Amino acid sequence: MSNDALADLAAQLPDDTLLTGGDAVEPYRRDRALDPAAGVPLTVARPRTTHEVQTIVRWASDHGIPLVPRGAGTGLSGGATAVDGGIVLSTERMREIRIDRGTRTVTVQPGLLNAELKAAVAAEGLWYPPDPASFEICSIGGNIATNAGGLCCVKYGVTADYVLGLEVVLADGRALRLGGPLIKDVAGLNLLKLFIGSEGTLGVVTEITLRLLPAPPAPRIVAAWFASIEDAAAAIAEISTTIRPSMLEYMDRTCIDSVEDVLALGMDRDAAALVLGGSDDLDPDGRDIAFMTDAFMRHGAYDVVETSPEEGAALAGARRAAIPAVERRGRLLLSDVGVPLPRLRELLLGISRLEAEHEVTIAMLAHAGDGNTHPLVVFDPADDEAAERAELAYGRIMSLAISLGGTISGEHGVGRMKRPWLRDQVGDDVLEVAGRIKHALDPAGILNPGAIFA
Amino acid sequence: MSNDALADLAAQLPDDTLLTGGDAVEPYRRDRALDPAAGVPLTVARPRTTHEVQTIVRWASDHGIPLVPRGAGTGLSGGATAVDGGIVLSTERMREIRIDRGTRTVTVQPGLLNAELKAAVAAEGLWYPPDPASFEICSIGGNIATNAGGLCCVKYGVTADYVLGLEVVLADGRALRLGGPLIKDVAGLNLLKLFIGSEGTLGVVTEITLRLLPAPPAPRIVAAWFASIEDAAAAIAEISTTIRPSMLEYMDRTCIDSVEDVLALGMDRDAAALVLGGSDDLDPDGRDIAFMTDAFMRHGAYDVVETSPEEGAALAGARRAAIPAVERRGRLLLSDVGVPLPRLRELLLGISRLEAEHEVTIAMLAHAGDGNTHPLVVFDPADDEAAERAELAYGRIMSLAISLGGTISGEHGVGRMKRPWLRDQVGDDVLEVAGRIKHALDPAGILNPGAIFA
Missing domain, CATH: 3.30.43.10 (Uridine Diphospho-n-acetylenolpyruvylglucosamine Reductase, domain 2)
Structure with a gap:
């Protein structure tokens, strides 16, 4: 050059x-x-x-x-x-936003932060659901790149479910316009969804049109404290395959302990796990809240509390604060493996075994109702041997998820860190076909080389 | 050969x-x-x-x-x-079905009918939402091929929103497995969604894993009778961009009249339009029902009735019976154009103008809350001149939708009949990129030649 x-x-x-x-x-x-x-x-x-x-x-x-x-x-x-x-x-300077009440959509440039978009539409009584725990600092463009999820997705779906239109600059510099403020459109191949989650390997997203919803009802939140992670997993699997909670989140002892260090909410540091179940369905009889309360108790929770709105918000905030809180204990290798719900128990137990086997700390939190978990391998970056053990555990977590019929990434993307495990999950044929599509759109391979594709 | x-x-x-x-x-x-x-x-x-x-x-x-x-x-x-x-x-003989309560999913071969799947999962207290009006006679494989919609989609989404896994046989005979009973999975390009709506041009779908929901609450349905299609369109646009109805359907006078001929429900044959608004949100105060009732009245409906469950089911059944009922009047050219909601009024008026201009009957029904309409051009197939006028009107309906920022297909697919208008809607660049993907997956062009692609 x-x-x-x-x-x-x-x-x-x-x-x-x-x-x-x-x-x-x-x-x-x-x-x-x-x-x-x-x-x-x-x-x-x-x-x-x-x-x-x-x-x-x-x-x-x-x-x-x-x-x-x-x-x-x-x-x-x-x-x-x-x-x-x-x-x-x-895309940090691409921050324009335009709300269209007539179509109940918002059109933004990719650099706008998720929280900024949420706030702008909330000011008009509208709601953009996808809520990665990092929503205050992550951009909408990044959310598109990874098809980001969050806490509300168990009921309200992920980023892709809200994208109606995209403008994408292709490798050859052409700007493609896909979709628009139309709720249903099946004219031709669904290129729109192909670009979502493609992590910048097929094009650069320059404009996004998102569907909005009316502001959601206030949720009721039940907090359940468990002495056993197995019991918590069993309760989660039953709840998420029986009713439709608006939130079903999980934190283990290390997360609770780390968050308590920072926020001092008075959470029980001795609990093996905290599960938060939310419902926003307007049912005056609170049947889903009652069902969750009962399921938590039947599965051995030692304390089950329906929270006040303030307590519920504080605990949801604790959940969102977990990653930075655990990060105070060392460098993190952060995974986001997912499994079919009946295998959640095996995943949690298997990760506990890996923790012991590799002599590392693995803090565990999860969008549990989706079977999507975030094992955080914590290590001291100054300790080379510990870093090596952590690396090893990080890989074995992905192999474990694959062996349980799961995925190496539920919402964060493959990027470069997880690429070595992608073939084990999807197999040669899927990779070969994906490679053909990549080649068709970016024949010289200039777009984000090394991410997803070798 | x-x-x-x-x-x-x-x-x-x-x-x-x-x-x-x-x-x-x-x-x-x-x-x-x-x-x-x-x-x-x-x-x-x-x-x-x-x-x-x-x-x-x-x-x-x-x-x-x-x-x-x-x-x-x-x-x-x-x-x-x-x-x-x-x-x-x-795929008529590929009819196996396997319900998995543990993951709350169902795995089927493509030939199973939508209604058979619905009935099988309903027997377990579960629900598969997508409900094309033809659900009793259409197959799940066809629903995947077109990304089919239906009446409930205004709240519950379309076929693609429920597909977690696919097995697809590629042009070279390899069987690709994509996804599985996992709620969130972003590992690699989203090939799964690319195949949905691809109308058999990229592969043959041989197995489908679908996400299920708990049985829905019974809806409350308000029926509104209008003397003006403009007023009906205005009410629809306001409702669907303010609340979240579980159904918002539209039928014009020709549809009402045709259905009444068959079902004799006592519907008002003189109405310009009937709009059905549903809500299933468990709100004891019925705020959404009240909002719809008020919106219908403010926008000039001459009669607004909250139906009994039986009446509501009968009217929803009337809506589903509309296409075959209108078909008794002649051969149909059936479109499914969609527009952004604020343009619905212009679309309805424009189609009325086309009806007069081309001296044809165009019956109109719509999944109105999605802006997705079904203009039915009715003609006597024995009358060559009438058939020609009908063809012309069919094309001009698509051109009208495109001119309003809309789509030539909301849920039926492009197939061969709408292909001549696809370029007008999506443009040269999108077609060229789609063609590259088609070529990457089916280089010899043996899969469904003539559908979508020339």
């Missing part, structure tokens, strides 16, 4: 679009997965418009330079790890 | 798998779109297993013979029109 070529790109863009130089690009080298293999990018581009994105992608294509799209950098699988000599295309 | 080659295929399959000869293949030449360009197939294959499907597809591939997958033949866009000298692969 000659300096001339980069100067040529700079000349096509507003003055402060490109960052170059070690210090300037350093904050853009890694997402929250802290990929140790992160490269040093040639430049970080911070476009404001679709046209600027097209200019950058065309230039990358013309020069055969790899391009890594980046949202808010909160990814947990190394989907936004920088590549040596490549471009990081940060 | 030599007889030897066909004999070779027959030898690889159970005795009665293949049908040959004019009379035997005749019932498999057309779906309910009655495509006048239907060809005469070489043979109709009726496999029972995935392995048999693989044998048939491999043979077709080896001999370069086009293969048209066919469900129950209820398609309305000519997606299952036979091709001269090709194979029709009918």
Whole structure:
């Protein structure tokens, strides 16, 4: 890459679009997965418009330079790890938002944060459901890239369920418009859904139209404290295959303990697990709340409490605070394996075994009602041997999930960190077919090389 | 094609798998779109297993013979029109079903009818929501092929929202397994959703795993009678962008009149439109019912009635009976155009204008809360001139929807009948990208040639 070529790109863009130089690009080298293999990018581009994105992608294509799209950098699988000599295309300045009450949709640029979108539509009495625990710091573009989930998804679905329209810049620089503010549209192949969850490997999403709902009813939340993780898993499996809770979350002792250190809510540090069950169905008889309470008790919870709205919100907040709280104990290797609900018990027990076997701490929290769990392997990064054991446990967690008929990623994406396990899960044929689609859309392989695809 | 080659295929399959000869293949030449360009197939294959499907597809591939997958033949866009000298692969014998309460899913072969699946899971207290009006006669495989919708979709979503797993036989005969009884899974590209709605152009679906819900609460249904279709459209747009009805359906005078001829429910044949609004949200205060009632009245309905459960079921049944009832008046050209909700009024008025302009009858019914409408152009097939005017009106309805920012198909698929309008809607770039994906998966173009792709 000659300096001339980069100067040529700079000349096509507003003055402060490109960052170059070690210090300037350093904050853009890694997402929250802290990929140790992160490269040093040639430049970080911070476009404001679709046209600027097209200019950058065309230039990358013309020069055969790899391009890594980046949202808010909160990814947990190394989907936004920088590549040596490549471009990081940060969407941080693409933050426009337009609410359309007539179609009850919102159209945004990808850099807007999930919480900013939620707040803007809430001001109009509307609701955007998907709520990753990181909603205050993650971008909508990143949510699209990973098909992000969250706490409400057990009832309200994931990001893809709300996307009606996308504008995507392809590897060749063309901007494709897919869908729009239409609720149903089956005209032609469903390219829209193909781009969702493709982690920037097929195109750069530059505009998103999302379906909104009316503000949800206030949930009632039951908190159940268990002395046994097996009992908690059994209660969860029964509840989520019998009723339709609006939330069904799980935290183990390490999470409770870590959050208690920070928030001091008076949670029982001796509990093996806390399960939070929510219902927002307006039933005056509270049948689902009663069903959950009964299921928790039948499955051996030692304490079951229907919370006040304030207590419920505090406990949901505790759940959201769990990852940063556990992170205070060391570096994390964060997984998001999922299993069919009847295998949740085996997954939890198997992870406990791995914890003992590899002499590591694995904190466990879960969007349990979806069978989607977040085992957090905690280690001291200064201790090389501990780091090695942690790496090993991280891989074995994924192998365990696969052996239980599960997935290596429920909502965070494969990125670079989980790629070595993808073939074990989906098999040669699926990878080969996916590779053909990748090649059809990005023949030179410039888009996010190393993520999902080798 | 030599007889030897066909004999070779027959030898690889159970005795009665293949049908040959004019009379035997005749019932498999057309779906309910009655495509006048239907060809005469070489043979109709009726496999029972995935392995048999693989044998048939491999043979077709080896001999370069086009293969048209066919469900129950209820398609309305000519997606299952036979091709001269090709194979029709009918899934009518692939009818196995396996309910798994542990994961609250059901796994079926594609030939099972939607109503059979609904009944089987209802016997276990479970619910499969998607409910095309044709649910009693359409197959799940066909529902997957078109990403079928229905009446409940305004609240509960479409077929794709319930598909957790698929087995698909590719053009080269490999069987791909995608997903499974996992609620969240983002490992790799979302191939699962790409196959849904692909109308048999990318592969033959041989097994489907569907997510189930608990049986729904009984809905309350409000019926509103309008003297003006504009007023009805305004009420619909307001309701569906303010609350979340469980049903919001529309029938015009021609539909009411036709259904009344058959069912004699005592509906007002002079009404310009009937709108049915449903709510199943358990709210003891019935706020959504009250909101709909008020909106209907504010927008000029001359009669608004909250129905008894029996009346409500009868009116929902009237809505489902509309297409066959109108069909008694002549041959139909059936469209399923959709528009953004604020444009529904313009669509309805525009179609009225087309009716006058082309001197044809266009009956109108709609999953109105989704902006998804079914204009039925009715004509006498014995009258060539009337048939020509009907054809013209059919095309202009699609052009009108496109001009309003809408789609040529909300839930029936493009098939062969709507293909000429697809480019106008999605544009050259989207078609080109879709074509690249088609080519990547079916390079010889043997799968359902003529559907979606030219």
